[in-house]
Amino acid sequence: MKALIARLYPICRSITGPGVRETLGILREQIPLEIREVPSGTPVFDWVVPEEWVIRDAFVKDPSGARVIDFRAHNLSVVNYSRPFRGRLTLEELRPHLHAEEAHPDWIPYRTSYYQEAWGFCLPWNRLRAMGPGPYEVEIDAEVKPGSLTYGECLVPGESDEEVLVSAHTCHPSLANDNLSGIAVAVELIRGLMARKPRLSYRFLFIPGTIGSITWLALNEARLSRIRAGLVAVNLGDPGIMHYKKSRRGDAAVDRAAAHVLGARGDHRIEDFSPYGYDERQFCSPGIDLPVGCLSRTPYGRFPEYHTSADNLDLVREEALAASLETFRAIFAVLERDGVYLNLSPKGEPMLGKRGLYAALGGRSDTKDRQMAMLWVLNLSDGRHSLLDIAERAGLPFELVADVAETLQAHDLLAPAAGRVL
Amino acid sequence: MKALIARLYPICRSITGPGVRETLGILREQIPLEIREVPSGTPVFDWVVPEEWVIRDAFVKDPSGARVIDFRAHNLSVVNYSRPFRGRLTLEELRPHLHAEEAHPDWIPYRTSYYQEAWGFCLPWNRLRAMGPGPYEVEIDAEVKPGSLTYGECLVPGESDEEVLVSAHTCHPSLANDNLSGIAVAVELIRGLMARKPRLSYRFLFIPGTIGSITWLALNEARLSRIRAGLVAVNLGDPGIMHYKKSRRGDAAVDRAAAHVLGARGDHRIEDFSPYGYDERQFCSPGIDLPVGCLSRTPYGRFPEYHTSADNLDLVREEALAASLETFRAIFAVLERDGVYLNLSPKGEPMLGKRGLYAALGGRSDTKDRQMAMLWVLNLSDGRHSLLDIAERAGLPFELVADVAETLQAHDLLAPAAGRVL
């Protein structure tokens, strides 16, 4: 995953334009990705698909001709989606177009101006302080022109057409944790799911933030009812603890699966839905209201490197990516295996001993987890409790509960209740 | 407010009689008060309107002829509603009719005997201890005779005929916090509401405790369904923290509004309903069950001066009265402005930027409260959440949430859901 991130890192992405196309092209080398182009001007709900941004170069040269700000040195140096500009300005004239953060004086901040026509540069505070009165030669060699919004979509079909949605945003330029980490984990998930046909179908989106999810929702509205669970994948490489932000519903299957999985994995944090953050904002808007949460390590804005040049390859750790990947897989495993079952011998306990399912010698108090799991599954499989309900109630790992449910099925003591998969 | 309290303080009120009439007459100088007289003997639910109590004088003279207990010196000196008596008694004979509290040896306690025919005196413990064996000349120059129960009512009509009830009891003699403070705050609330027509109608009652509320309820039963919220106003001048005692329902609009307002105002206490206290006992009896809570500073019986001569003008502070008044007004403001709205652009977020409602420059994490309030209102305005629900969920002040709801309405992004006002 780290290698993919390193390869994608230098590309200057935005919500539209060649950087996104190049990125998706690289992903398509690894997974069967469908790349979609939605023409500028297409109305999508309350929005319109924007024009395409092409950036070729951008710089601020000091009186000696040296590039004191240089897009080629770091693509965060230009305000993303800056309109073209050329001129000769004093520092005083240039200053309103310069963005720097005193709190992190050596880092370049990340700024965007998609929907307001503006131009600007970002630079370290220390470099700004060192700039003389000028005049400066300023150029942004960019274009905003009709084209299309580009996104990628990959469906891993399962036995059921009920879908799990995973969404990663692709609009950020050289920022590694946010969100090349999400892209890399998503690619690895797809590879794993393709290895054997899952029960559920899995749909992955690689889309620009906000306008991408709004566009996808608008174009796919009729098919949204298939989505039974979803996760926005973001910030998955930093060393922070795992965070899960619940869907707007708060008690959807994915919310409960994520809480169970994180609960079994040490330090973590579960947060309630709020209407700010990543594309869960759109998936959980009131007229859409999909059961989509957000799984991350450190959430937006809570790590100092967030939206600065310090969100670079050093911030992203292979072991953090691996742990994030494993967490996604464990959540998928719960979604894959959960279900409501019926005890077929519900009057009194069935005689487990004659089936070889119960310790033969009585009188001891050291009942094992496996035996307890069996008793719990039998006791609560009344059509009103899912295996995850049972695992939570019993305080046992979901995997053990799902395993004994299989054993009990094999002995004709348990059968799936009717109803949809998820 | 303190001036009004000072003017009312010397009057000897009871549940009936001239003291109440004089009190209401003074209030009518300041507000458009309707004064009602309900004849003695009128059946009201399980009760009967009592006779009128007139007290002219009461004293206990020692052998030297000095008034050791003197109604004229303090009207708490006589047990309120004492029946007439005249006699010459030794201390031993008189003792069962004397009430004093050792715990507060310099204060006169407040005692009543409305429904049992009795007479008595109240005096400081230290004065009781100094009394010799007598004999004493004892006289209570009082009368209990057919007349009427007197109460005041003031309606401030609003756009809607849904009503907010505010009730203050008027039966206490020279006790300042309990409840001249409640009367004074109610008068000030009326003046404020009359300044501009409110959305809701506000009905204020100035009634004797227990029998007054029972009488009013019995006479107005057919109109009770208009009352959508209510507050008993009592003990509003002492220096204690604000207390809100919930209505019997526990989750009425007034309960939630009071909790939200107090929650934003520092140290306070919310208590569950209990069937003891002030007239909320009657408003919340099971056959009436109005959504009426009780707003006070220190509740009954929890300040040492309670029901003694130390509940005097010194106990009541102008700044405490002002803070109480402001709390009532803030609760009214929530009741006035709360409502359920519908997001008119519920699929994805509406594009706030093109309406000038969103910060233009992206990438920063310091999203402002106002913008968060807008996102919360949009996200939860699905017909199932009121603005107060949203404020509570978002952890934002109601006022901010109500303000942005107005802004969103002005931009045609929000509209009131159908249904009653409160």
Place this chain on the structure above:
Amino acid sequence: MKALIARLYPICRSITGPGVRETLGILREQIPLEIREVPSGTPVFDWVVPEEWVIRDAFVKDPSGARVIDFRAHNLSVVNYSRPFRGRLTLEELRPHLHAEEAHPDWIPYRTSYYQEAWGFCLPWNRLRAMGPGPYEVEIDAEVKPGSLTYGECLVPGESDEEVLVSAHTCHPSLANDNLSGIAVAVELIRGLMARKPRLSYRFLFIPGTIGSITWLALNEARLSRIRAGLVAVNLGDPGIMHYKKSRRGDAAVDRAAAHVLGARGDHRIEDFSPYGYDERQFCSPGIDLPVGCLSRTPYGRFPEYHTSADNLDLVREEALAASLETFRAIFAVLERDGVYLNLSPKGEPMLGKRGLYAALGGRSDTKDRQMAMLWVLNLSDGRHSLLDIAERAGLPFELVADVAETLQAHDLLAPAAGRVL
């Protein structure tokens, strides 16, 4: 109760056989017990009534002819339900059939092998360590043969045919707390209930664990709907604190009554249902789901003497038995007296004073519990709250609340709401 336990202690009981019959015969001397015999081979749900176990003698003799293990010295010495065996074995050959616990080297553990054909001995760890290489003369003079499963049943009829079930297991040999204590308390409860006809009917079962409750349930399935509450009675003589394990429903009348009673009795513990423990496992299986909890002092497996020879007469204290008995009676008292009532004067408070139910002298703040109980009962008797609900809400003892409800009924202020008793 201790005397009964002492008399029953030496008998070698099992799930079937003469030991149970002898035990029930002794109980029948004290209470009107019906003794039932269910033939071996009778199918009961997923089980079959097992054959009868008769044990006459069992020993291990060392080369000198001394009985180093001797059933006659302690009936735990043989694995309960051991199949017959006779042979001459070295220690090495015998070892797999010997059970001892290193953790408690001087105690004999209790082991059973009802459903797997096996034989074995139990002995103190220290005695096992002292055993030489042998050879040993080994004999288990036992028989497993068609017969019947024996249990006892006693119904104390009440005014209503709604039933409270109390179940004690009778299958344990010389173990005093588990469960002769339960048997002794049950006998005492029956004697108390027979002294005056209760409102509810009480059914007591004296049954072997697991197979006994399954047999009884299978034979009485049509009558189970009469059971409105139940308690498994076990471990009632040890010095530990009281424990109540809730029924599977979790909020049944018996769960709430037990929680209220224990809550008023100092240190105790309420636990959620789990599908392991005593016969509540069967009563609370999903196809039966009776409102049956388990009342004990220390639960199974949590006292060191559990299922060893140290669970003897010394462990059981008369004062612990008495306190357990009193707790059962208090729970019965709640079940007997609880109910939903209607306030017949629900508009405002009724005038309690004219009925002599209210303190005559007003103005004091020291309202008494009895008066508060009256106000609570009047306020919440709206057809939706039982007396127990009211006691819990008011924080008052159930007994006081039930007492004032009787007083209010006597004054025609309260009447029972329609509906079933429990």
